[in-house]
Amino acid sequence: MTSTTTLAAALPAEHRARLMRQAREVSFPAGTRLFEEGRRADRFWIVRTGTVVLDVHVPGRRAPVVESLGHGELVGWSWHFTPYVWQLGAEATSPVRAWEFDAAEVRDLCAADAEFGRAVATWVGRVVAHRLHATRIRLLDLYAPYGSGS
DSSP states (O other): OOGGGSHHHHSOHHHHHHHHTTOEEEEEOTTOEEEOTTSBOOEEEEEEESOEEEEOOOTTSOOOEEEEEOTTOEEOOGGGSTTOBOSSEEEESSOEEEEEEEHHHHHHHHHHOHHHHHHHHHHHHHHHHHHHHHHHHHHHHHHSTTOOOO
16 A cells, blocks of 8 residues: 555644544454455454455455555555445454554544544545556456456
8 A cells, every 4th residue: 555545654643633532452363354345344453564455245255355564554445434344354364463543433523523524535535446447457466358458
């Protein structure tokens, strides 16, 4: 992921500190599914250590990995947009330590402070744009006759 979408680069220090006050430390062993596409998105994570891959459901095929996430990267953006349903799946491919956030609490903070909410929305929007592009390229590489051409 690009440096503009990691937490450290995306949010000013004061907003980052406010968000991190909501964090709780969690860990996942390799092979743990963090979430499944189509299920309720009620939390999100920022990776501290380890690797999480994102995958997309393709009927009749194994879910292809569309992106790999590491330190400082946001895992999950669907919590920010109604209907709060995961658009991708996620799995830890190595032991992962992360900060976990309750989505409803963070959305409430965003609603209560427009400047904070705008900063979080801009960050999440950048992540969505990046993931959409990465997913498109990966699916073209896998299924288009001549790949993505990149």
